[in-house]
Amino acid sequence: MPEGHTLHRLARLHTEYFAGGPVRVSSPQGRFADHVVVDGRYFDHATAVGKHLFHHYEGGLAVHVHLGLYGFFDTHLVPEGQDPPAPVGQVRMRVGAIADGGPAHWVDLRGPTRCEVIAEAEVGDVRDRLGPDPLDPDAEPERAWARISRSARPVGALLMDQKILAGVGNVYRAEVLFRHGIDPFRPGSELDRAQLDAVWDDLVALMEIGVQAGAIHTIRPEHDHGDVPRRGADRPRNYVYQRDGWECRVCGDEVRQQAMEARTLYWCPTCQPGLRGR
Missing domain, CATH: 1.10.8.50 (Helicase, Ruva Protein; domain 3)
Incomplete structure (x- = not known):
């Protein structure tokens, strides 16, 4: 199972890739039906606590991901003017930057234990169930x-x-x-x-x-x-x-x-x- 450093690294990378603009969100596998709620919304930032990753969107929504034993993200850097590669295998969630010139990043999530849209307030509920995170500068x-x-x-x-x-x-x-x-x-x-x-x-x-x-x-x-x-x-x-x-x-x-x-x-x-x- 990925340890906490992996989720914090993903949060930093996904913030770098997507923050400040709208993103395309889809579920090629079809098992993340709630993706339509955040598709096309502005991606504000990503955070992590412990082994949980959150994508924060405008309008008070977040996507909550727990990779579990088998989950992982693939990353694609798509050249300007080209479409991302066709999904291969069981992709639960695909997130891609809506490019405004230049190359764009796309990420494919496979095999997570959890992938769900939650209200921003529920992010705090997840945090409250966990102990302090060594990678959180405000941890106690x-x-x-x-x-x-x-x-x-x-x-x-x-x-x-x-x-x-x-x-x-x-x-x-x-x-x-x-x-x-x-x-x-x-x-x-x-x-x-x-x-x-x-x-x-x-x-x-x-x-x-x-x-x-x-x-x-x-x-x-x-x-x-x-x-x-x-x-x-x-x-x-x-x-x-x-x-x-x-x-x-x-x-x-x-x-x-x-x-x-x-x-x-x-x-x-x-x-x-x-x-x-x-």
């Missing part, structure tokens, strides 16, 4: 720490709970806990505020790198040995995520994996000492 991390510090659940599960912390997924969870030497099985109530503040500050920095680079990068230069990631040379290198059975980059111990609340957890038992997998 105290809300997350108040819940974590009272919880007996393992911190590895708490960081993945979108009601507690918005936008953190499996990769950032594994990597930030490794970077701070925190045992993922440790109850949230056993962490002190200095540790929690350090995790938050690191997530803010790492996820902004993800927005800028379009990919997750978590390894400090001194630990990057130039190896090929398990999922291919074009994928970012990690400390522990999907490196189970491999040597830890820092200590050489074997990276472990174990299910935690139906998601696969990765950690190094030497660099993150404490309770081992139960």
Whole structure:
């Protein structure tokens, strides 16, 4: 599932592509029937919170997108005077700038969990259901720490709970806990505020790198040995995520994996000492 940096990057790009002008909105697949309500309207801007993306339109309407496990956007830059390419496959929503000279961007959304038109007021309702987002400059991390510090659940599960912390997924969870030497099985109530503040500050920095680079990068230069990631040379290198059975980059111990609340957890038992997998 795409993590929060992906949605924030999309929000910035879509604002750049479409803001300040009318757009064409269609549903080639036919499953986004509400698209007719926003077709031809002015696109004001796009925002993101956690793993949710919003396209904001004139007249108090927004399109709410949650990519889920399989959703993604394709982008086309169409030369001036040419039509966009014909949709290929199951395109739930197509958005295109109505060009006023020059090339125009078009984006195709495929496979989302949610794609719906909502009232602008409902955007706030979605935000209110989520925890603070490290990529939101106005976020209040105290809300997350108040819940974590009272919880007996393992911190590895708490960081993945979108009601507690918005936008953190499996990769950032594994990597930030490794970077701070925190045992993922440790109850949230056993962490002190200095540790929690350090995790938050690191997530803010790492996820902004993800927005800028379009990919997750978590390894400090001194630990990057130039190896090929398990999922291919074009994928970012990690400390522990999907490196189970491999040597830890820092200590050489074997990276472990174990299910935690139906998601696969990765950690190094030497660099993150404490309770081992139960």
